[in-house]
Amino acid sequence: MKTAKQRAALLAPVFGTKKSTLLDWLRTELGSADALDRWVPNAPGLASRAVAPRTLYHLCPGNVPDAGRESLLIGLLLGSHNIAKLPRDPVIRRSLRALAASLPGPLQPLLTLRSAFRPADVARADAVIAYGGDEAVAALRLHLRPGQTFLAYGHRVSFLWLGLLRAEDRDFRALAAAAARDVAAHRQLGCLSPQAVYLAPGSDTVAFGAALAEALEKELPARLPPIPLPDAAAIRHARHSVRAAGGQVIESTRGLRWTVLLDPRPAFRDGFAHGTIPVRVASPDQLKTALRPFLGKISTVGLRYPLSRRDEALCLDLGAERLCPVGQCQSPPLLRHHDGRTRLAHLVKWVDREAIQAR
Amino acid sequence: MFASPSSRARWWRRLAALQAGDEAAFDHAALELFAWQFARNAPYRAWCRGAGVSEAEAVTSWQAIPAAPQELFKEKTLFCHPARAARAVYRTSGTTTGKRGLQRLLFPDLYRAAALRIAATLGPLSTTPKRLPLLCLTPSPEENPHSSLAAMLGFFIAAHGDRRRSRFFVEGDRLLFAPLAAALKKAKRGGHPIGLLGTAFSFVHFLDANLGPFRLPPGSFLLETGGFKGRSREVAKPRLYRDLAARLGLPAASLWNEYGMTELSSQAYASGPAGDHRVPPWTRVVPVDPRTGKIAPKGRKGLLRWIDLANVDGVLALETADLGLATAGNGHYQQFKLIGRLPQLPRRGCSLDAEELQS
Numbered sequence: 240m241k242t243a244k245q246r247a248a249l250l251a252p253v254f255g256t257k258k259s260t261l262l263d264w265l266r267t268e269l270g271s272a273d274a275l276d277r278w279v280p281n282a283p284g285l286a287s288r289a290v291a292p293r294t295l296y297h298l299c300p301g302n303v304p305d306a307g308r309e310s311l312l313i314g315l316l317l318g319s320h321n322i323a324k325l326p327r328d329p330v331i332r333r334s335l336r337a338l339a340a341s342l343p344g345p346l347q348p349l350l351t352l353r354s355a356f357r358p359a360d361v362a363r364a365d366a367v368i369a370y371g372g373d374e375a376v377a378a379l380r381l382h383l384r385p386g387q388t389f390l391a392y393g394h395r396v397s398f399l400w401l402g403l404l405r406a407e408d409r410d411f412r413a414l415a416a417a418a419a420r421d422v423a424a425h426r427q428l429g430c431l432s433p434q435a436v437y438l439a440p441g442s443d444t445v446a447f448g449a450a451l452a453e454a455l456e457k458e459l460p461a462r463l464p465p466i467p468l469p470d471a472a473a474i475r476h477a478r479h480s481v482r483a484a485g486g487q488v489i490e491s492t493r494g495l496r497w498t499v500l501l502d503p504r505p506a507f508r509d510g511f512a513h514g515t516i517p518v519r520v521a522s523p524d525q526l527k528t529a530l531r532p533f534l535g536k537i538s539t540v541g542l543r544y545p546l547s548r549r550d551e552a553l554c555l556d557l558g559a560e561r562l563c564p565v566g567q568c569q570s571p572p573l574l575r576h577h578d579g580r581t582r583l584a585h586l587v588k589w590v591d592r593e594a595i596q597a598r
Numbered sequence: 599m600f601a602s603p604s605s606r607a608r609w610w611r612r613l614a615a616l617q618a619g620d621e622a623a624f625d626h627a628a629l630e631l632f633a634w635q636f637a638r639n640a641p642y643r644a645w646c647r648g649a650g651v652s653e654a655e656a657v658t659s660w661q662a663i664p665a666a667p668q669e670l671f672k673e674k675t676l677f678c679h680p681a682r683a684a685r686a687v688y689r690t691s692g693t694t695t696g697k698r699g700l701q702r703l704l705f706p707d708l709y710r711a712a713a714l715r716i717a718a719t720l721g722p723l724s725t726t727p728k729r730l731p732l733l734c735l736t737p738s739p740e741e742n743p744h745s746s747l748a749a750m751l752g753f754f755i756a757a758h759g760d761r762r763r764s765r766f767f768v769e770g771d772r773l774l775f776a777p778l779a780a781a782l783k784k785a786k787r788g789g790h791p792i793g794l795l796g797t798a799f800s801f802v803h804f805l806d807a808n809l810g811p812f813r814l815p816p817g818s819f820l821l822e823t824g825g826f827k828g829r830s831r832e833v834a835k836p837r838l839y840r841d842l843a844a845r846l847g848l849p850a851a852s853l854w855n856e857y858g859m860t861e862l863s864s865q866a867y868a869s870g871p872a873g874d875h876r877v878p879p880w881t882r883v884v885p886v887d888p889r890t891g892k893i894a895p896k897g898r899k900g901l902l903r904w905i906d907l908a909n910v911d912g913v914l915a916l917e918t919a920d921l922g923l924a925t926a927g928n929g930h931y932q933q934f935k936l937i938g939r940l941p942q943l944p945r946r947g948c949s950l951d952a953e954e955l956q957s
Contacts, residue, residue, distance in 0.1 A: 465889075466889060468888065468889075468899055468900075468921070469921075469940060471887075471888040471889045472888040472901050472919070472921065472940050473940065474888070475888040475891070475901065476667070476669070476888075476919055476940065479667035479669050479670070479917070480667070480669045482645070482648055483645075483667060483669040483670040483672070483673045483674070484669075484673050485673070494889055494890065495888075495889055
């Protein structure tokens, strides 16, 4: 596959997007859709050309499939040879294998899947992309050599901030439904999955909790995969904890299918999954205090739109990396930054070609 | 019912007379104690009502007694007498959230009687016919009067130890390595067996201090209890036991684990790194499936729930955050395998275990 445009044309249908979107992505991050294939004027007397990593190593995450898919899309669009270490999760493994099998013939040589971690793969890569916790990233660093590009996407948390919400508000039910969409997607296992809904003091919290519970029941598929024992134990523990603190628990009549925790404590905690969502009450100042231990780790804040300047300022103050309407947390645009960084531009290097300078 | 020393002594005699596997007698005593605690312990009664038990009489078997979660101790005073009447107050470690719970005892008499009887029948004191020097890697009960562990070790020394040569080797926050090494050398030289008792993290500090090796005389034992609780590096149990056995010259069977809770009055003991834990006839430990809240069948993991008839002043039924499984085939729930504390859930993010990096 010679050019990025050709690759974009082949990749678009496999990844459910448009060729024009992929070209826009290249333009946005590299300045030109042709930057990988020819010299692009950059400044007077200076042309530049992007050079993709020859070999790109992907340590694919085991919690959600989309991150691994997008990582591969990046590598394939850049034209690198991609080595992908599959996660242990069998469902995500199957999904990535199916993706590899569906690649058009000319792209097949650009992807090698690995079931096991091989340090030699990392050693020969020009760039490494890893999705993982601090411990995993630290372990991977031991295998890196100087000069390798390393993009580590670590632990992040997301939440919803809906401000003052009254039952009579016109968008009350729509917001509950949108929040349920964010919570339900990907079994709430990703870094974009909300770990709490925050409402301002004076909100109709109980009514919102009930509406959210109703929406979760509708949003979740009728049949869910079994919840692993430690996760189930954590949900049970979370329910106990909120009840013990004097809060209210609204729970599915079908076991651990979903749980809405009306938690009187504003403190932010993460580790909630499988449709378990605390609803907490906090003023903007209390929210800042609650999120303080997570500063630098806040990915997405789902907000009520139209976005108020006050909410925008609050999110910027918290160091959030992404602001979006509630209901859209789990569907970020392709052209977004990831953990605050560009995704293509961070991987390429640039070669400059200078013209003869006038004397 | 449990307000006077004589009534408590009567209850103890009744418990001590229980035979292993006598379900009818156990059930009868459990329901009697539950009814009393339900009437006297308002927060526990509220918890039971939240769990659907509105009257004590509605519970007709010990398996149906609602268990209070450990979290409840951090939020409420679970005590069947006026709070000021407590003669002993023990604090939990606050392992998970940093918030500490309290266990109040009207008198420590039943705790003492139970701890001594269990250690002498199921624990390391069952293997030592004579009084041994007990070297404790904890603060003394005088130095830390709110530690249930220190209290228990104090009971052991008073009832079963060589009082002159027994000692606590933690002062302030310091483990007194030099006197400890001297005591161990003396035991080795004199050929007098000893008992070495402490928490898992104190033994890690002991190993890290590079004392020894010692070859303790036959008849010596080591008793380890508790987890690491963020106070030392964590070491997997088989490795900890292997290292301790090598450092102290003890056979694996002489290394014991005591598993108990500050919130309870009885304990479980296991010998060797892979031994099952056993509890006395007045106690049951059942694994509860967190998905259903029901008792897990034999061989299936669950959260361990204790029913402790010696725990008269607070609550007899406690649900822990520890995973385990029943191993005895008779359905009497007096033997189980402790798997350990509920693992910290993966931080929500694009998560990956360091385990994934193992080829």
